[in-house]
Amino acid sequence: MSDPGPWPLVLEFARLGLISFGGTNIAEMERVLVGQQQWITSTTLANGFALGQLMPGPNMLAVTYYGYAAAGLTGALAATLGFYGPTALLSAAAALAWRRFSTHPWLVAFRDALLPFGAGVLLAGVLVLGQTSVHSWAGAALAAAAFVILWRTKVNSVWVVIGAAVVGALLGL
Numbered sequence: 001m002s003d004p005g006p007w008p009l010v011l012e013f014a015r016l017g018l019i020s021f022g023g024t025n026i027a028e029m030e031r032v033l034v035g036q037q038q039w040i041t042s043t044t045l046a047n048g049f050a051l052g053q054l055m056p057g058p059n060m061l062a063v064t065y066y067g068y069a070a071a072g073l074t075g076a077l078a079a080t081l082g083f084y085g086p087t088a089l090l091s092a093a094a095a096l097a098w099r100r101f102s103t104h105p106w107l108v109a110f111r112d113a114l115l116p117f118g119a120g121v122l123l124a125g126v127l128v129l130g131q132t133s134v135h136s137w138a139g140a141a142l143a144a145a146a147f148v149i150l151w152r153t154k155v156n157s158v159w160v161v162i163g164a165a166v167v168g169a170l171l172g173l
Contacts, residue, residue: 004037004070016032017083018087020083021121027125030132039069049062064076064080067079
């Protein structure tokens with residue numbers, strides 16, 4: 001893997017940030033960062049996602065890790081700026097527009113159209129992470145248990161990630 005330099009990272013992470021929905025588009029990140037650009041490995045992608053779940057704040061702080069893995073400290077800064085800068089500006093503009101036009105029927109239709117799209121993006125991310133991270137029945141059982149705990153209880157996801165890490169280490173996953 002070669003150092004991509006800051007501007008390609010800023011531009012690519014800006015694009016990834018602008019097409020992310022609900023904070024992530026892990027399938028597209030895998031396609032571009034691992035497959036197309038080869039800036040990181042699939043293991044780095046999965047590790048960064050797991051680390052991002054542990055940190056407070058936006059769960060996609062993993063992009064900082066991905067930028068660091070690709071190009072050191074400069075890469076971390078470039079990826080973070082690229083991912084969050086344009087989306088923060090767009091989000092502010094969208095919030096203002098949403099407030100102003102919230103009673104228009106087309107806005108409700110637009111929102112209703114985006115929700116299935118967001119579900120599809122999240123499901124694609126689940127498949128990418130599953131293919132990268134689940135390699136055995138024990139790993140599949142651990143993933144299923146984490147899903148059920150997060151779905152059916154109010155346990156903080158940090159405890160689920162830490163617990164899964166401990167169980168995974170004990171099982172040698």
